[in-house]
Amino acid sequence: MAAYDVAPGVAAALQNFTLPERLGFGLVPAPLMFTAEWSDGVWTRGTLQPFGPIEILPGARALQYAELVFEGLKAYCVGRSWPNLFRPRENWQRFKRSAERLSMPPVTEGLFFEAIDAVAGSCRAFIPRESGRALYLRPFLYGVEDGYLLRNSNRFRFTLIANPVESYAVGPMRVALERVDVRAAVGGVGAAKAAANYAASLRASNAAVARGYTVALWLDAREQRFIQELSGMNLFAVIDGELHTPELDGTILPGITRDSLLILGRYLGYRVIERPIAIDDLLVQVAAGECSELFACGTAAIVCPISVLADSNSREHVPKELDVVASRLREALLAIQERRANDPFGWTRDVGPLPQNCDWVSAANLDLRRGVG
Numbered sequence: 145m146a147a148y149d150v151a152p153g154v155a156a157a158l159q160n161f162t163l164p165e166r167l168g169f170g171l172v173p174a175p176l177m178f179t180a181e182w183s184d185g186v187w188t189r190g191t192l193q194p195f196g197p198i199e200i201l202p203g204a205r206a207l208q209y210a211e212l213v214f215e216g217l218k219a220y221c222v223g224r225s226w227p228n229l230f231r232p233r234e235n236w237q238r239f240k241r242s243a244e245r246l247s248m249p250p251v252t253e254g255l256f257f258e259a260i261d262a263v264a265g266s267c268r269a270f271i272p273r274e275s276g277r278a279l280y281l282r283p284f285l286y287g288v289e290d291g292y293l294l295r296n297s298n299r300f301r302f303t304l305i306a307n308p309v310e311s312y313a314v315g316p317m318r319v320a321l322e323r324v325d326v327r328a329a330v331g332g333v334g335a336a337k338a339a340a341n342y343a344a345s346l347r348a349s350n351a352a353v354a355r356g357y358t359v360a361l362w363l364d365a366r367e368q369r370f371i372q373e374l375s376g377m378n379l380f381a382v383i384d385g386e387l388h389t390p391e392l393d394g395t396i397l398p399g400i401t402r403d404s405l406l407i408l409g410r411y412l413g414y415r416v417i418e419r420p421i422a423i424d425d426l427l428v429q430v431a432a433g434e435c436s437e438l439f440a441c442g443t444a445a446i447v448c449p450i451s452v453l454a455d456s457n458s459r460e461h462v463p464k465e466l467d468v469v470a471s472r473l474r475e476a477l478l479a480i481q482e483r484r485a486n487d488p489f490g491w492t493r494d495v496g497p498l499p500q501n502c503d504w505v506s507a508a509n510l511d512l513r514r515g516v517g
Contacts, residue, residue, distance in 0.1 A: 147499075276478070317449070335394055391420060392418070405473055
């Protein structure tokens with residue numbers, strides 16, 4: 145028996161789903177999702193159910209006070225019949241820290257992996273088999289109690305949805321420096337994966353796109369002098385052959401891809417330095433050729449080269465190299481994630497098995513039908 149309930153229609157949702165040719169990123173929902181609720185200090189038994197709308201009261205604190213945190217990770221199935229994950233426990237730990245920062249009850253480790261195993265295992269026939277594609281998993285936790293008193297909800301819902309995806313970013317990024325708005329301050333929620341952080345970044349991101357750039361680069365709130373991160377990615381600079389990245393100061397989201405590159409970079413022979421990086425110093429180093437390359441990293445895009453860094457006066461700073469170190473790191477990391485290369489760090493783990501003798505499991509054993517795979 146499953147440790148969770150299985151709603152009616154799960155088998156039919158699997159049987160009726162066909163993986164399309166074009167996936168995009170987050171555009172194609174997998175046919176199943178998982179939910180559980182917290183009240184009176186305990187989590188209820190979870191439910192695997194067909195993907196569909198969720199019911200929430202208009203006054204719910206998730207809607208009124210942005211009481212919502214989330215995570216993002218991938219399940220890979222390249223050259224294998226069963227999917228695997230990459231450093232998923234680090235995702236759970238960050239999910240837990242994010243919830244605690246917003247005074248929300250953390251999802252237990254057991255429930256977190258139960259949801260991932262249920263959805264990724266049941267949807268494994270729809271995980272793309274090509275390198276660079278995967279099943280993106282989006283767990284999120286939100287307050288569902290309604291009311292306007294400024295306090296935490298007494299009821300929360302944990303939901304996990306999934307999407308077969310292509311790479312998030314294609315081609316080099318053109319980055320616009322943001323010198324007016326700020327994303328996060330020390331003591332705030334910048335280091336939590338909270339929905340409000342991303343909403344706060346949208347105005348600057350939209351302005352960057354309107355100017356012909358890809359995304360904004362944020363500076364610190366106190367002096368607007370030191371680099372923080374991009375709106376959804378961490379930043380690296382290659383300076384005199386070394387890998388430099390802003391140190392975590394309580395405002396920067398501690399990216400799991402960022403941490404993996406720190407470890408992998410040292411393994412590949414690079415000197416890796418975490419430190420405060422003053423933006424004006426970096427621009428001088430780019431102009432002098434001392435900073436030869438810039439790139440960004442994150443779960444969605446993995447490692448993405450930066451071709452241009454534009455200041456607020458529209459002056460563009462172009463590194464002399466593009467995707468040299470970045471491509472080496474990207475391929476090395478992706479090969480580990482997809483289990484095409486040895487994993488010297490023990491970063492990957494299989495998705496857990498589905499329960500036996502359950503009527504929906506046979507539907508999950510479908511071979512890939514039309515589309516990619």
